Amino acid sequence: MSEELSGLDTFPKLLMYHARVRGDRPAIREKDLGIWQTWTWKEFADEARVLACGLADLGVSRGDHVALVSDNRPRLYAMMAAAQCLGAIPVPLYQDAVAAEMAFPIQNAGIAFTFAEDQEQVDKLLEVLPQCPTLRHICYDDPRGMRHYAEPQLIAYDKLRDAGRESYRRDPAFVEGEVARGAAGDTAAMFFTSGTTGVPKGVVHTHRSLLEPSLTAARMERLADGDVVLAYLPPAWIGQNIFSCAQAFVTGYCICCPESAETVMTDMREIGPTYYFAPPRVLENLLTQVSIRMEDASRVKRWVYRKFMNVAARVGGAILDGKRVGSLERILYWIGDVLVYAPLRNVLGMSRVKVGYTAGEAIGPDLFKFYRSIGINLKQLYGSTETAVFVCIQPDGQVKADTAGPAVPGVELKFTPERELLIRSPGLFREYYKNPEATGQAKDAEGWFHTGDAGYFDADGHVKIIDRVKDVGKLADGTLFAPKYLENKLKFFPFIREAVCFGHARDKVCAFINIDPDAVGNWAEKRNMPYSGYTDLASRDEVYDLVRECVERVNADLAAEPEIANSQIQRFLMLHKELDADDGELTRTRKVRRGFIGEKYGSLLEALYSTRKTVHVSAQVRYEDGRTGTYSADLKIRDAKTFAPQAAKRAA
């Protein structure tokens, strides 16, 4: 830790420090009833102290786990800080999890106290109450609809705080004492991994393992207390916690909570964050929205946009990297900036972004270059829940579309012969909660963490990740088969939302495809093609042709890469429904669960590997409101053209 922050080795100590040295600066903002309301660091610390007393009165003490189910709200962060003040361990849960998914973490950690945002979350907790005998208190924030709930476990946030204020008045030294007892090696928080395989695991992080990497990265990007972040991703995901908690606590910057999930775009424009994180999917949605609106613009505007986006594509990235660019191009870029890029950045809410990160999934090169070309310093990073996010970051000036960047200072990396990436860093988690077996598998005796990701170093020492080690397979003829690599290439097309590729131990690669209903819908409208909904759209011949072109372009690409040239996609079909996390087909972070999908749609898969042209599907469909219905139809299967390795080079 730096000299300035020496001795401030836990979250609560840092909170009290900021309350002292920058007490009047904004710590958290939230848009409430249409107006941005601010808590200063002093108010934030006061709230946390009082809540800590309230929690202590309810019996929460050092080492206890406290679950939190809420969207990003100041009160959520105050509750987390309060728990940490007492030495208790916050366990944020995904707020879109169904009730059954909430039971496991609560049982696993023997949780007695839970904070819930509103009636919706309370209902879920009450539903699992019979399976969770340890759960004694449920504190809720929003009282709406809660008037008639008589369960003895319930307590309103305001009531807890008022009680806490009373206790604080009686014994103000109590909290300070508890804060002082905290040490860097204590557990700071626990995050449940989304569980791509098997039951979720609680990843235990100490104050040191969260704060140290946060500080290193903050130094690297020169973050300071003037920076602003929009907290819009689920708090249960460690990245959100790092960006809106750990890094805020080491730098003193301001976190802004959007009004609701639907208003994020507007809120972002109003706030103008300077530090930004977005998974590729969000960036893609933004670009899709811009493109769709641009297509509806007047002819002149479209012409100007196209003209200057070409200029940006040529020189924008180079200018951002500080490379030499001809004066004429520079002048053109400057005009483009006035006419197109600056207004565009403004619409995206990115006018003030100094540093933007993207991670989590591979990002399409075109998408990545688009943001950089209009002057947004978007970079890639690599990390995971177990490593407190920061493992690799691309430094300014060394940004590439297809790598994750070199190791962050203090992080050691190496690859096993099986191409698995191993990590040793200060940000490494301590253990999986109550799961020494899994801990032993993930972390070896020398302290190397086995990521399960396969990849290699490129010529510049950047890490390049291609797929999960366990998913990398071989075709029957021995060709390397990296399904995610293929799926990502497909998903880089705006028309394709999800793809699932199969091929391990088989003679060829085949794919299930989900179209993007917005992009394809718009495409259909432009062609005066009526359609009733997703299922209808996904069964049209015209759409099949559209997708086939995409698949064939991927095949042409693959043909140019000798090692995997044989893993070209030969047959595909379009699924009758969108893959959904509620049906277990995607994880909560929207990664496809290939094995599960392969089993669930086994008959479709077999049809792909036969010579049939159609396959009958009769499936149960679960609607958003929980009802179920049956859907039955014939899905078409199409062949895609493949390219011989040499021929492809010419075509590409």
Added chain:
Amino acid sequence: MTAPETHLQARGARLGKVLLSVENVSLAFGGVRALQDVSFDVLEHEVRAIIGPNGAGKSSMLNVLNGVYHPQQGRIKFRERTFSDMDPHEAAALGIARTFQNIALFRGMSVLDNIMTGRNLKMRCNFLQQALWIGPARREEIAHRRAVEEIIDFLEIQHIRKTPVGRLAYGLQKRVELGRALAAEPELLLLDEPMAGMNLEEKRDMCRFVLDVNDHYGTTIVLIEHDMGVVMDISDRVVVLDYGRKIADGTPEEVRANQNVIDAYLGVAH
């Protein structure tokens, strides 16, 4: 789940005394007798449904309550005051607000402004004060804006706050209309087919909002609805009209079992 049951029990317990009673109301347009000798009452905090086949006189009944139509016979008692007829603006001043079967919003205005128009009756400053934006007018507008924002929050329409109503989907427009009615802080809310033309999800949302309004603001609600499922789910008591006459009145269970109602809906050989 235990929660919704406790919710329903608690609702039954809070019904108050009679807020509105309709006594022997008859209404005719020339030779067409829209309502014939209809009587029923509405309790405080109640959700009261009026149902019936097409042309049964449901909308006419609502228009009578609202003061749009003046019945030739009968009386309406609202909070101990008796009227043989009333004007719409009088009804509004008494605390009766309504929504319409065909959405009647200002399509070019934003959601916020549309709901703000519902505050009209609560505004005390005159035109000149408002135009000049001086002291009291400014304070007043801030207070009204706050009230409107609370409704926006309540109905979860923050994301369309500044969107012109004409650009919204039908279900959302209905929600905005409910918002405008709520802005008047009514004691009695008349909803004319709030679920008509909605898809299943929109209907569920609307049901939830109707119950929430009833619960949170304590507003008494009289609603006309075609969708029997909706009516049976959310109403405390139901009046059934057929050819302008009341043929049944009671809890959803009673009405469902009533032979007259079954005949009216399924048809009967005469």
